[in-house]
Amino acid sequence: MPTEPTVQGRVVAVHGRHYGVELSDGQVHKCFPRGKKADAAVGDYVQVRFQGNEEGVIEKRLDRKNLLYRSDEMRTKQFAANVDLLLLVVATTPAFSDDLIGRALVAARAADIDTIIVLNKADLTESLAEARARLAPFRDAGVPIVELSALDTAQTKAKLLEHIGGKTALLLGQSGMGKSTLLNALVPDAAAHTQAHSVALDAGKHTTTATRLYHLPQSGDLIDSPGFQNFGLFHLDPTAIEGGFAEFEPFLGDCRFYNCTHRHEPGCAILAAKAAGNIKPERHALYERILAENEAQQRY
Numbered sequence: 681m682p683t684e685p686t687v688q689g690r691v692v693a694v695h696g697r698h699y700g701v702e703l704s705d706g707q708v709h710k711c712f713p714r715g716k717k718a719d720a721a722v723g724d725y726v727q728v729r730f731q732g733n734e735e736g737v738i739e740k741r742l743d744r745k746n747l748l749y750r751s752d753e754m755r756t757k758q759f760a761a762n763v764d765l766l767l768l769v770v771a772t773t774p775a776f777s778d779d780l781i782g783r784a785l786v787a788a789r790a791a792d793i794d795t796i797i798v799l800n801k802a803d804l805t806e807s808l809a810e811a812r813a814r815l816a817p818f819r820d821a822g823v824p825i826v827e828l829s830a831l832d833t834a835q836t837k838a839k840l841l842e843h844i845g846g847k848t849a850l851l852l853g854q855s856g857m858g859k860s861t862l863l864n865a866l867v868p869d870a871a872a873h874t875q876a877h878s879v880a881l882d883a884g885k886h887t888t889t890a891t892r893l894y895h896l897p898q899s900g901d902l903i904d905s906p907g908f909q910n911f912g913l914f915h916l917d918p919t920a921i922e923g924g925f926a927e928f929e930p931f932l933g934d935c936r937f938y939n940c941t942h943r944h945e946p947g948c949a950i951l952a953a954k955a956a957g958n959i960k961p962e963r964h965a966l967y968e969r970i971l972a973e974n975e976a977q978q979r980y
């Protein structure tokens with residue numbers, strides 16, 4: 681049988697071992713990875729071969745500029761690849777977890793991805809002041825914060841589209857923060873796309889747990905991912921963890937010991953900066969938690 685040439689596409693949906701790959705004609709095709717190990721994520725560019733049938737085989741994943749993921753003792757969860765901008769969604773209510781936000785920021789910095797925190801439901805003004813106060817440590821660490829109400833489509837577009845431009849942005853957030861509402865404001869035909877992806881993947885209509893890439897009407901792409909409850913960072917070494925805290929940066933290298941872990945060592949520049957009020961105690965506490973977790977893991 682003659683071998684068909686490979687064609688290039690982009691992964692726009694993942695459902696178990698099924699991949700939705702969009703080709704240059706805009707059609708999404710169901711594909712399977714060659715071999716057992718499926719390592720492509722939504723956002724990846726891949727080489728696909730069709731052997732005369734509808735379904736393709738992913739022969740090769742092209743080099744990616746980054747991959748955002750989390751990992752705990754059990755498994756690794758890939759969010760998306762080739763991400764230019766992370767939109768971390770929180771809301772005035774229900775309360776968000778600063779721990780999870782802090783962890784996502786560490787993962788994003790380790791993957792070299794710029795982040796914006798989207799404070800949604802700004803119309804619920806009675807909770808606004810408290811949400812702003814809880815975001816202050818992140819703002820002080822240099823993370824831009826955009827306040828909006830996703831129920832206001834025009835406002836949402838005005839506030840977010842200029843940041844996204846022609847980039848690939850990833851929506852990430854806990855359940856209930858308004859990710860779906862945001863997606864629908866930015867991608868009016870999102871439901872139709874979801875449907876098309878699901879048909880291509882035989883995944884049924886109600887596969888909201890899948891990660892999907894949508895095209896924005898003007899330019900740029902938006903990846904929607906399922907909400908998450910935890911965010912382990914077992915894949916990061918101590919250097920990547922300290923690098924995950926932007927406000928540590930001016931002080932790194934000034935500690936007395938070259939291998940300082942910034943917890944109890946004398947002459948630690950990070951602890952001195954904390955004492956001087958230049959590093960927030962809750963941010964340093966998160967740093968210590970992540971480090972301790974990873975050390976406990978290594979003892980197994």
Ligand SMILES: Nc1nc2c(ncn2[C@@H]2O[C@H](COP(=O)(O)OP(=O)(O)OP(=O)(O)O)[C@@H](O)[C@H]2O)c(=O)[nH]1
Nearest residue numbers: 800801802829830831855856857858859860861907
């Ligand atoms: N007042 C107000 N309510 C909002 C806003 N955005 C979303 N909501 C509401 O918040 C609830 C959760 O919104 P969703 O968009 O379903 O949240 P989600 O983050 O996608 O949640 P999951 O589907 O559980 O992952 C819904 O009842 C929305 O109508 C907003 O800007 N203001």
Ligand SMILES: [Zn+2]
Nearest residue numbers: 935940942948
């Ligand atoms: Zn130190």
